[in-house]
Structures are given as C-alpha cells and as structure tokens.
Amino acid sequence: MDSSSSSLTSMALPSLKPYNLKNPTSTLIQSWSCSHKPNTLTLVSSNHSLTTKFQSFLLHCSTKPDTNTNNDTHNKNNNEPNSLSNKNHKESQQEEENEAFSSASSSLQSSSSTSSLCSRGLVFDLGFSNSWDSEDIGSPVVKRFQSDEEERWYMWYHGRPKGKPSNDLIGLAISSNGVHWERGGGPAKSSSDVGFVMNCGKDWWGFDTRGIRPSGLLIMSSYRVRGSNAVYWLYYTGYGSESVEFRDHSFEFSFDNPNGLNHENFGKGKILKSLPGLAISQDGRNWARIEGEHHSGALIDVGKEKDWDSLFISSPQVVYHGNGDLRMYYHSFDKEKGEFCIGIARSRDGIRWLKLGKIMGGGKVGSFDELGVMNACVTRNKSGGNYVMVYEGVGSNGRRCIGVAVSPDGLMEWVRVQDEAILMPSDEGCWDDKDVGSPCFVYMDNEENEWRLYYRGVGNGGRVGIGMAVSEGKDIRSFRRWTGFHV
Incomplete structure (x- = not known):
C-alpha cells in the first residue's frame, strides 16, 4: 500500500463472480453491497519480488476453497505450498541463522514446558x-x-x-x-x-500503518489451477494513527494496543482505531x-x-459456509452498553461485505465474560x-478467560455451552497467571478426536507467550494445558 515505494507492486484484481445463495435464512441479506471501485493488490512481503507465476495465478483466483472447507486439518497434497520441498534452495547464510534460532528456541521451549508446573502449556x-x-x-x-x-x-502470529x-x-x-x-x-x-x-502499511492514509495482527486464514483454490497451487487468504486487524475514546467509561485496566500503548503513554480510555484487512x-x-472499498484500504x-x-x-475471522456464502466474525465495543460484543458480516466473494448485526454480548453478572x-x-x-x-471473555475486573458457544447455523442463534470458562489463567506464579485469550481451535481428527486450543497467555509479571491446551476427546467444555506427549 506504499505508493511512494518503487519496491512495491500494484495490479488490478478482476471482479470475482459471486454465487447465488441457495436458501437465504435472513431478510437482512436480500441485497448485497457492491461497488464499481476496482480492487487492487499490493505486495507487502519482506521479500519484494513478485513472480510471473504468482501474477498469472492471482488473475484466476476464485473464492471456492480447496477440498475440505473450514477444517483446521488440511490435505498436504492439495493445500500445502511447494515451498516445504524446496528447503535445499535456501541461502546458506539464512539457513545457518534459522538453524541456530530453531535449535536454541526448541531447547528453550522444551525446557520451559517440562521444567516446572508453572510452565505448563507454554x-x-x-x-x-x-x-x-x-x-x-x-x-x-x-x-x-x-x-x-x-x-x-504453520502458525502465523504477531510480534x-x-x-x-x-x-x-x-x-x-x-x-x-x-x-x-x-x-x-x-x-x-x-x-x-x-x-x-x-510489514505495516506505509501510506499515510492507510488503516494499518501502526500495527497488524493476524485474525483468520482461509485456503482458497483457483478454478483453473489445481493441485498444490492453493492460495492463502489472510484476514487481519490493521491499526492506524487515529485514536478512539471510551466516553463515560473509566476502566481500571488498559486495553490491548500495538506498539505497547497504554494509559501512561497514550491517554486513559483511548486506543488506536482498528479496521479489517485482507492479504493473499x-x-x-x-x-x-487487497484494497477494500473503504478509502483507507480496509474491507469495511x-x-x-x-x-x-x-x-x-477488530479480529476479523472468516468462515466458508458454501458457494457465495462467507461469514466474517469480528468484535467491537458497544459504548452504549459498555461491553465488548461480537458481530457478523456476510459476503459472496470475501472482499465486499454486508454487516448483519451483533450476535453475542456480555455474560451474566459476576461471570468471567460479564464485560463482553x-x-x-x-x-x-x-x-x-x-x-x-x-x-x-472479559470480566468486570478486566481479567481475560476463554469461553465457548455453539450455533446450529453460524448466524444469530449463538448459545454459551456453559457459564464457566473452558480455560482460565493459571495459578499465581505461573507464566500465564493473569490473562488467557486470542484462542485458535484446531480439530485433530485422530483416534482421540481431540481439539487443540492455542492461546496467548499473559503473566502478572508482564511475561507473554503462546500456549496450548487439549480437550478430553470431543468434549469442548474443559481443556487441560499441554504437559508433553503421552507414549
């Protein structure tokens, strides 16, 4: 999105033909938003070369997922890029550096996860x-x-x-x-x-110049190219330079912001405004x-x-429901009710979206998600x-825990499975004894049919990390932190 940089390349993306919904379940989606503004692609990788093969592939990209839709486990032959078989072509210097990082990192993580109970799950x-x-x-x-x-x-994460x-x-x-x-x-x-x-965007008018964080990923396929030529669609949160204020709400805790912004250096009750983006x-x-219809390049x-x-x-996470039916789940803060809420938007092509409304708000008084x-x-x-x-879930004191809800169709009828959280912060003194959040679900599809839950943990001493917990079989009502493989 940096028009002033010659190292970035822009190209036009042809309009993607939308599919018709077979059985619309809501009158809210009778008319879809559309625009004549062309979508553009801008290269934002740390490697600024764009191959001819990649250009021609993008011109034929459709919004039909490759093989299994919405599964967390994917068939390697159809979806995993060829890059894994090309490791011998690395530059020797970079290979040595990564091997050093990998060896030291693996040693550190293995030690952290087994040395004491206070490192469980890390x-x-x-x-x-x-x-x-x-x-x-x-x-x-x-x-x-x-x-x-x-x-x-593969794990994409912010750092x-x-x-x-x-x-x-x-x-x-x-x-x-x-x-x-x-x-x-x-x-x-x-x-x-x-x-x-x-990297962050470079254009001063962009929505993602101050921070970017991944939210969800779909694996799409081209209708002309099959096999290993799938393409990743990454939905992410972008933070710009504009700040927003929580009027009439004096919270005793700070909100997550990129750049380490907090009450002391940014102003109490203020955070950076965020909007959703898409990259492929x-x-x-x-x-x-992919530049969206908003003037800043955001999708909505x-x-x-x-x-x-x-x-x-914030946190746009997209699920493919069927041909021409993609759902985006995102959150915001309802300043009238004073709580965080999750809403839903719908799209035919994954680029142009129509909001349907709020689907979940705060829980019961005294619950782990009372504040949203x-x-x-x-x-x-x-x-x-x-x-x-x-x-x-956000408690009245700002403490973060992880909860679970279910819906028969993924639209409006969301129900909490239970009043209690499925994962809470650890005991005092552990690496994640303050907050647990930003969950990511992976279904293992093995004999145990267990689920893995990846999450961000925060300690009272300021330590942060990414942890993992596993379910007891198919039961998603409780999770135990990973302590090692069972032989």
Missing part, C-alpha cells in the same frame, strides 16, 4: 533479544497439514521487537507436531524460510494486500455514531455439523 516463547518478536507475541493462527508420510504445522519506535508485524513459524516450532529472528527471505513475513499469498510468506468501516460497532472493528466477548475463532463441527466458537 509452547512458544518470546524471541531472542535482537529478534523481531523479542518484546511481544500473540494472535496465533494455526493450520495443520497432513499426508500419509508426515504432518506439518514486536524491543526498542522505540516499534510496530507489530506478522510472522510465520513452522512445526512437525504443533509443539516444537522453527522460527526466524528476522525477515523470511525465501519461499521456504521462517521469520516475519508482513501462494506460499504463506509473500503477501499482497465502523458503524454510525449510535451503532454498536462505531468505535473500531472478543477475539472469536469459529469453526464447523465435523461430527455435529453445527458451529463452534471459542472466544476471549
């Missing part, structure tokens, strides 16, 4: 002091690829380096088991590398933004003054066909 710690993710990490978006020979895990000024970036780590991760301390320089893969990639590393704008989402829009719900991760339950949502 699978991904902060990077080294001079790395791009040394100050903060979070927003895990995890995908599992599986074949007869092996499995491979921030130490020092000022610094911005949130998006990075990629890979794993063979979803526990021990290979990471990079700098930019990913090749199509099989790891490290940070996406063929290898998960070289990303091209906040609501009007009296709407529940008039302050900001945010950072939803929604998936379709293969065994039951219904929709499952894990979310971050």
Whole structure:
C-alpha cells in the first residue's frame, strides 16, 4: 500500500463472480453491497519480488476453497505450498541463522514446558533479544497439514521487537507436531524460510500503518489451477494513527494496543482505531494486500455514531459456509452498553461485505465474560455439523478467560455451552497467571478426536507467550494445558 515505494507492486484484481445463495435464512441479506471501485493488490512481503507465476495465478483466483472447507486439518497434497520441498534452495547464510534460532528456541521451549508446573502449556516463547518478536507475541493462527508420510504445522502470529519506535508485524513459524516450532529472528527471505513475513502499511492514509495482527486464514483454490497451487487468504486487524475514546467509561485496566500503548503513554480510555484487512499469498510468506472499498484500504468501516460497532472493528475471522456464502466474525465495543460484543458480516466473494448485526454480548453478572466477548475463532463441527466458537471473555475486573458457544447455523442463534470458562489463567506464579485469550481451535481428527486450543497467555509479571491446551476427546467444555506427549 506504499505508493511512494518503487519496491512495491500494484495490479488490478478482476471482479470475482459471486454465487447465488441457495436458501437465504435472513431478510437482512436480500441485497448485497457492491461497488464499481476496482480492487487492487499490493505486495507487502519482506521479500519484494513478485513472480510471473504468482501474477498469472492471482488473475484466476476464485473464492471456492480447496477440498475440505473450514477444517483446521488440511490435505498436504492439495493445500500445502511447494515451498516445504524446496528447503535445499535456501541461502546458506539464512539457513545457518534459522538453524541456530530453531535449535536454541526448541531447547528453550522444551525446557520451559517440562521444567516446572508453572510452565505448563507454554509452547512458544518470546524471541531472542535482537529478534523481531523479542518484546511481544500473540494472535496465533494455526493450520495443520497432513499426508500419509508426515504432518506439518504453520502458525502465523504477531510480534514486536524491543526498542522505540516499534510496530507489530506478522510472522510465520513452522512445526512437525504443533509443539516444537522453527522460527526466524528476522525477515523470511525465501519461499521456504521462517521469520516475519508482513510489514505495516506505509501510506499515510492507510488503516494499518501502526500495527497488524493476524485474525483468520482461509485456503482458497483457483478454478483453473489445481493441485498444490492453493492460495492463502489472510484476514487481519490493521491499526492506524487515529485514536478512539471510551466516553463515560473509566476502566481500571488498559486495553490491548500495538506498539505497547497504554494509559501512561497514550491517554486513559483511548486506543488506536482498528479496521479489517485482507492479504493473499501462494506460499504463506509473500503477501499482497487487497484494497477494500473503504478509502483507507480496509474491507469495511465502523458503524454510525449510535451503532454498536462505531468505535473500531477488530479480529476479523472468516468462515466458508458454501458457494457465495462467507461469514466474517469480528468484535467491537458497544459504548452504549459498555461491553465488548461480537458481530457478523456476510459476503459472496470475501472482499465486499454486508454487516448483519451483533450476535453475542456480555455474560451474566459476576461471570468471567460479564464485560463482553472478543477475539472469536469459529469453526464447523465435523461430527455435529453445527458451529463452534471459542472466544476471549472479559470480566468486570478486566481479567481475560476463554469461553465457548455453539450455533446450529453460524448466524444469530449463538448459545454459551456453559457459564464457566473452558480455560482460565493459571495459578499465581505461573507464566500465564493473569490473562488467557486470542484462542485458535484446531480439530485433530485422530483416534482421540481431540481439539487443540492455542492461546496467548499473559503473566502478572508482564511475561507473554503462546500456549496450548487439549480437550478430553470431543468434549469442548474443559481443556487441560499441554504437559508433553503421552507414549
């Protein structure tokens, strides 16, 4: 999105033909928003080369997912990019650096997860002091690829380096088991590398100049190209320079902001305004933004003054329901009710969206999510066909826990499974004894039929990391932190 930089490339994206909805379930979607404004692609990877193959592929991209829709486990042969088989083509210097980071990181994480009970669940710690993710990490978006020979895990997450000024970036780590991760301390320089893969926008008018955080990922396919030529669609939260204020609400706790902004250096009750964005990639590393219809490049704008989402829009997570029917779940803060809420929007092509309204608000008085719900991760339950949502609940004291809700159709009828959280902060003194949130659900599809829950943990001492918990079989009402593989 940096028009002043010659290293970034823009191209026109042809209009994507929308599908007709077969059985609309709401009168709210009788008319769809449309615009004659062309969508544009802008390369935003740390590797600024754009191949001819990638250009021609994008021109034929459709919004039909490749094979299994909305599954967290994907068939490697159809979906995983060829980059994993090209590791021998790495630049030797970068390979040595990544091996050093991987070895030290794996040793640190293995020690952290087994040395004491207070490190239970921790699978991904902060990077080294001079790395791009040394100050903060979070927003895990995890995908599992599986074949007869092996499995491979990808995790996109946000990170921030130490020092000022610094911005949130998006990075990629890979794993063979979803526990021990290979990471990079700098930019990913090749199509099989790891490290940070996406920078903030550079245009002064853009919505994502101050921070970017991944929210959800779809694997789409081209209707002309099959096999391993799937393309990733990454929906993310972008933070601009504009701030918003919570009127008449004097909270005793601060809200998450990129750049480490808090009450002391940004003003009490203020946060950076956020809007949703979309970027696409063929290898998960070289990303091209799709500019939405909003003048800032975002996909959708906040609501009007009296709407529940008039302050900001955050954590857009998109689920493919069927041909021409994609659902975006996002959260905002309802200033009239004084609570965080989750809403839904609908689209035919994944680019132009129509808001349907709020679907979940705060829980009962005294509950773990009394002050609201945010950072939803929604998936379709293969065994039951219904929709499952894990979310971050905010208590009256600002404490964050993780809850779960279900819906028969993924639209308006969301019901909490139970009043209690499925994952709470650990006991005092542990690495995640303050908050747990930003959940990501992965269904394992194995003999145990268990679910994995990845999350961001925060300690009272300021420590942050990414943790993992597992369910007891199919039961999604409680999770236990990972303590090691059982032989």
